[in-house]
Amino acid sequence: xxxxxxxxxxxxxxxxxxxxxxxxxxxxxxxxxxxxxxxxxxxxxxxxxxxxxxxxxxxxxxxxxxxxxxxxxxxxxxxxxxxxxxxxxxxxxxxxxxxxxxxxxxxxxxxxxxxxxxxxxxxxxxxxxxxxxxxxxxxxxxxxxxxxxxxxxxxxxxxxxxxxxxxxxxxxxxxxxxxxxxxxxxxxxxxxxxxxxxxxxxxxxxxxxxxxxxxxxxxxxxxxxxxxxxxxxxxxxxxxxxxxxxxxxxxxxxxxxxxxxxxxxxxxxxxxxxxxxxxxxxxxxxxxxxxxxxxxxxxxxxxxxxxxxxxxxxxxxxxxxxxxxxxxxxxxxxxxxxxxxxxxxxxxxxxxxxxxxxxxxxxxxxxxxxxxxxxxxxxxxxxxxxxxxxxxxxxxxxxxxxxxxxxxxxxxxxxxxxxxxxxxxxxxxxxxxxxxxxxxxxxxxxxxxxxxxxxxxxxxxxxxxxxxxxxxxxxxxxxxxxxxxxxxxxxxxxxxxxxxxxxxxxxxxxxxxxxxxxxxxxxxxxxxxxxxxxxxxxxxxxxxxxxxxxxxxxxxxxxxxxxxxxxxxxxxxxxxxxxxxxxxxxxxxxxxxxxxxxxxxxxxxxxxxxxxxxxxxxxxxxxxxxxxxxxxxxxxxxxxxxxxxxxxxxxxxxxxxxxxxxxxx
Ligand code: IVH
Numbered sequence: 001x002x003x004x005x006x007x008x009x010x011x012x013x014x015x016x017x018x019x020x021x022x023x024x025x026x027x028x029x030x031x032x033x034x035x036x037x038x039x040x041x042x043x044x045x046x047x048x049x050x051x052x053x054x055x056x057x058x059x060x061x062x063x064x065x066x067x068x069x070x071x072x073x074x075x076x077x078x079x080x081x082x083x084x085x086x087x088x089x090x091x092x093x094x095x096x097x098x099x100x101x102x103x104x105x106x107x108x109x110x111x112x113x114x115x116x117x118x119x120x121x122x123x124x125x126x127x128x129x130x131x132x133x134x135x136x137x138x139x140x141x142x143x144x145x146x147x148x149x150x151x152x153x154x155x156x157x158x159x160x161x162x163x164x165x166x167x168x169x170x171x172x173x174x175x176x177x178x179x180x181x182x183x184x185x186x187x188x189x190x191x192x193x194x195x196x197x198x199x200x201x202x203x204x205x206x207x208x209x210x211x212x213x214x215x216x217x218x219x220x221x222x223x224x225x226x227x228x229x230x231x232x233x234x235x236x237x238x239x240x241x242x243x244x245x246x247x248x249x250x251x252x253x254x255x256x257x258x259x260x261x262x263x264x265x266x267x268x269x270x271x272x273x274x275x276x277x278x279x280x281x282x283x284x285x286x287x288x289x290x291x292x293x294x295x296x297x298x299x300x301x302x303x304x305x306x307x308x309x310x311x312x313x314x315x316x317x318x319x320x321x322x323x324x325x326x327x328x329x330x331x332x333x334x335x336x337x338x339x340x341x342x343x344x345x346x347x348x349x350x351x352x353x354x355x356x357x358x359x360x361x362x363x364x365x366x367x368x369x370x371x372x373x374x375x376x377x378x379x380x381x382x383x384x385x386x387x388x389x390x391x392x393x394x395x396x397x398x399x400x401x402x403x404x405x406x407x408x409x410x411x412x413x414x415x416x417x418x419x420x421x422x423x424x425x426x427x428x429x430x431x432x433x434x435x436x437x438x439x440x441x442x443x444x445x446x447x448x449x450x451x452x453x454x455x456x457x458x459x460x461x462x463x464x465x466x467x468x469x470x471x472x473x474x475x476x477x478x479x480x481x482x483x484x485x486x487x488x489x490x491x492x493x494x495x496x497x498x499x500x501x502x503x504x505x506x507x508x509x510x511x512x513x514x515x516x517x518x519x520x521x522x523x524x525x526x527x528x529x530x531x532x533x534x535x536x537x538x539x540x541x542x543x544x545x546x547x548x549x550x551x552x553x554x555x556x557x558x559x560x561x562x563x564x565x566x567x568x569x570x571x572x573x574x575x576x577x578x579x580x581x582x583x584x585x586x587x588x589x590x591x592x593x594x595x596x597x598x599x600x601x602x603x604x605x606x607x608x609x610x611x612x613x614x615x616x617x618x619x620x621x622x623x624x625x626x627x628x629x630x631x632x633x634x635x636x637x638x639x640x641x642x643x644x645x646x647x648x649x650x651x652x653x654x655x656x657x658x659x660x661x662x663x664x665x
Contacts (some may be wrong), residue, residue, distance in 0.1 A: 004049045008057075011042040015058045016157060023152040024245045055128055056157035061149050061213065070134075070142035070205070071605070077137040077225050079119055079168070080295055090360060091263075091282070092234035092256045094304045098284060101293060101301075108285040110232045111262045112250040114305055115220055116276035117172030118201045122154065127161040129154070134204065138298075144204055150213035153220075155243035167244065169221035173200045174274045174515040181374075187447065194375040196276050199354045218275070220247045231285045244616045252285060263306050270308070271342070279307030310373040313346070314384065315339040317366050320351065320395050322402045326430025327510055328400065328418040330408060332357050334368070334380055342372040348377045353415050354397045363392040401426070419464030422560055428462070429455050431508045435463045439514055441495040445487035453477055463506075464567030467492060500526065500577045503568070509555045511548045519543055520552070523619050526576040527565060540621055588617030589660050596624045598641065601654050616664060624649070632657055 002010075018035055024026040028035075031242035039058060046053050053060075085091055098107055132148035134141040148154060151171065158165075173181075178196040193199035203215045221244035227235045233252060240246045249266060253259045263280050270277060284290055284302040292303040318340040319335040332351040339346055349370050351357050362368065362380060367387035372378040399408055401419035403426035406467035408417050419427065432451045436443040446466070454460040457477065459469060469492075475485035498506075505514045512520070523541045524530045530552070538549040555561050565620055569575050593616040597609045604612060609632065623641050624631065624647075631637075631644040631651045644651050652660075 004045050005052045008042065008045050008052045008054065009039055010048065011045070012054050012057050015039060015042060016056065016155070018154060019058060020155065020159070030369070033445055048244060058156070061152070061156065070144050072136075072140050073131070073133045073143045074140045075121060075133065075138070075215070076166070079121060079138045079141070080299050081138065083115075083299045084279075084305045086307055086309055087254070088263075089259045091259055091304070091306055093257070095256045098293075098302070102289055105289065107254065107289070109253045109259060110236075110250065110283045110285040111253055111280050112222065112236075112283075113247050113266060113277045114279040114281045114307070115170040115172050115247065116195075116197050116278040117170040118197065118204060120148065120169060120171050120204075120219065121225075122148065122169075123146055124162065124165050124167070125388075126163060127158040129156045142205075146209045147204055147212040150209050151217045151219050153218050153245040154658045159540050160241060161245040162242070163505065165227075166225040167221050167239065167242075168223045169219055169244070170662055171200055171204060171217050171219050172275050173203070173215070173217060174197065175276075176274065181215060192376070195379070218245070220245055222246070227287070229287065230289070231287060232283050233285050235287070242502050253282075259306070263308075267308050277308075277504060280307050281305050301355075310371045311342040311369045312369055313339045313341040314367060314369055314379065315322055315346075317362060317364060317368050317380070320357070320362070320364055321570060324401060324403045324419055324424065324426030324430075326427060326434055326508060328401075328420055328424065329411075329416040330419060331416075332395075332397075334362070336368075336370065339370070341370065341378060343370075346370060346372065346378050346497065349380050352415055355415050355529075357395060357397070361394060362386070363395055365389055398578045403427075422558070423461070425455050428460070432460065432463055432466070434508045435466075435506045436495075437506075440502060441498055442502075443488075443495045444491035445489075446491060449479070450477075450484075450488070462564045462567070464564050464571060467496075467568070467571035467573075496572045496574070498574060500574045503527075503573050503575060504530075507555070507561075507565075509552055511551045516543060516548055522576050522614055527556075527569075528575070531562070535552075540584050540623060540625070540627070541619075543622075590616040590618030590630065593618045593629040594627055595620050595630045595632060596622065596628050596640065596644075597632045597634070598624075599637035601632075601634040601657075603654065603658065612661065616660070 015035070015038055018028065018030055018038075022035070028337055042057065043059050045572055046057065048058060085094065095107075095109075121133045121135070121141070122129060123131040123133075129149065130145075131143060132145045133143055133508045134156075136142060148171075149156060173196040175196065178193070178199055182192045193202065199215075200217055203212055203217055206212050206215075221239040222236070223232070224239060227238060229235045229238055233250075236246050236250065249269065250260070251262050253262060259280075261284055266277065266280050270332075282304050284293070290300070290302040295301060316337040317334050318337060321333045321335055323331050323333050325331065331353060333595055334349040334351050336347050336349060350364065360380065360383065362383055365388075365402075367384040369384060371380045371381045395418065400406065401421065401424055402410055404419065404421050404424040406419060406421035406424065409420050411418050421427075429451055432455065433448055436446040436451065443466075451460075454466075454474075454477075455467070460466055469488075471485050471489050474480055474488060477480050499521075501514075501518040504521055504527070505512065505517035517542055520530060524533060535546075535549045535553050538544050538552060539546065541570065565575070590613060595613045597606060597613065597620065601609055613620040613632075618630070621628070626644055626647055628647075628649050630645070631640060631649050632654075633641045633651050634654055641651065
């Protein structure tokens with residue numbers, strides 16, 4: 001009879017098999033429901049028999065991640081980049097160079113798609129995924145293994161056992177998933193990702209692998225380092241056998257014309273592919289010839305990227321509009337006669353800022369060349385001067401805010417032109433969307449459209465008004481109704497329980513992001529304490545520099561802002577950190593202590609050590625002063641340790657710290 005161990009083995013094997021069929025081959029043989037049932041059975045068994053938990057179990061794709069920063073790993077073989085070409089002539093030159101350097105050989109070139117994603121190196125030991133590292137600077141990258149485990153087109157166990165190997169390839173995000181992510185971000189008032197590549201790169205660095213799993217990244221393998229196959233092409237076949245997705249669009253070519261024909265056909269394929277590509281990669285197929293040629297410091301001599309040019313189109317600029325952002329920055333936007341570029345209809349393009357507008361001398365009525373590169377928002381490349389009608393006047397950047405008509409101010413440091421009226425409705429909309437967004441107050445039922453409506457109808461003049469909204473009146477608004485109004489009321493009620501640091505972030509104070517808000521909340525504990533604090537005291541908090549300190553002081557000293565904060569207090573929002581809010585530990589040995597970490601610790605990075613101090617109840621700061629209560633000194637602690645000794649501050653080493661952590665549970 002088979003016991004739990006055997007059943008676990010069986011389930012792991014069959015689930016990994018189904019996972020491969022579904023994600024890599026796109027040929028599932030069981031339904032999603034059946035898959036979920038098997039997975040649940042496995043999870044239940046693993047819970048009752050943790051001793052049989054296997055490293056290659058599909059339940060381990062999303063583990064927990066305690067580390068806050070990613071450890072650095074040096075690449076055994078550097079991750080090089082590729083030399084770029086954009087023309088058939090340059091490809092011919094490349095082929096001629098190969099023939100010169102390797103005379104009297106039959107040269108074959110493997111041609112494949114250049115996926116526009118993020119390079120990744122994955123290490124397997126005894127067939128098991130043990131480490132995944134980003135390219136970084138090519139010499140060393142970051143170990144992002146927990147996040148990479150969530151990518152379903154990457155096997156956790158190779159389909160054929162190999163003692164040790166390193167696989168390289170490209171992580172990417174498909175168009176559909178990318179659009180869904182941006183739609184959600186838009187709804188939540190978060191900044192949009194410019195393109196799938198940025199979104200993939202950002203996702204790989206998320207702190208929580210569960211969020212990474214939701215983003216549904218994919219992967220195409222394109223090389224095994226040190227493979228014993230004779231050619232690159234057979235290397236790709238081997239990767240397929242091992243269980244990787246390898247891009248199917250690939251050919252072998254011997255003549256430059258064949259390479260160019262493949263490049264042209266791929267350019268044609270582009271609009272139909274569900275992911276971004278930015279060219280093709282041409283590699284000398286014979287691996288022994290590759291090593292004969294070797295590499296320069298940056299690029300291999302045996303390969304070249306043959307890129308596509310960004311697609312351009314000509315159209316007429318009808319009007320230059322102005323957008324007012326959350327922080328009051330006023331940016332020009334080009335409204336265009338709709339035109340087809342790179343498979344989409346484009347009717348708006350970015351003009352960045354007033355300086356860029358003046359530099360390009362773009363005028364309303366001009367014929368312009370627009371370009372759609374990797375970004376979702378196309379750019380204006382230049383004006384077609386020959387087509388400019390005679391009477392066009394240079395664009396006069398207004399000196400009044402288009403939304404509230406108050407005077408605009410030039411922000412010298414940032415080339416931005418800003419509306420500084422705190423009551424400006426355009427800023428209020430941006431601010432309210434930010435306030436309600438998922439990482440801030442997370443108010444369900446309050447999307448972009450409703451925010452716009454509430455402000456246009458003068459029902460909301462500051463974010464605190466949200467909490468005074470008569471729900472019957474909300475139900476009467478266009479496209480609302482009882483249910484939506486009730487949803488909003490529930491969302492608002494629920495938001496009252498958000499901890500103080502989220503409220504502080506939600507206020508949208510310039511330069512105060514989620515992490516800074518958390519540090520401030522940890523350090524001072526309440527809005528009233530923050531109001532009373534001097535700029536100097538603020539500077540003593542970790543990661544708080546003069547820009548943040550000045551911005552916060554200016555915000556809290558402004559009477560209108562403080563009035564809104566008082567209204568939020570009346571509404572019942574958390575303006576004080578609850579004790580114990582910052583950590584899960586029951587014993588908080590550093591309670592209230594100001595702690596500095598210095599030198600190198602073996603077990604924790606600097607950031608992790610500071611988080612740990614917070615969890616233990618302490619307040620981490622980076623500068624040592626008479627106010628410091630404790631110094632944690634790692635290896636090579638240096639001058640801070642000497643100074644602490646002089647000031648008579650308590651000093652502990654890593655071993656003592658480990659003891660304290662273990663005792664705190
Ligand atoms: S070969 C040393 N093959 O392009 C050879 N790279 O500019 C380097 N890329 O960092 C890699 N698709 O991220 C290779 N089929 C492909 C590729 C590819 C995309 C990326 C890769 C690399 C960059 C080089």
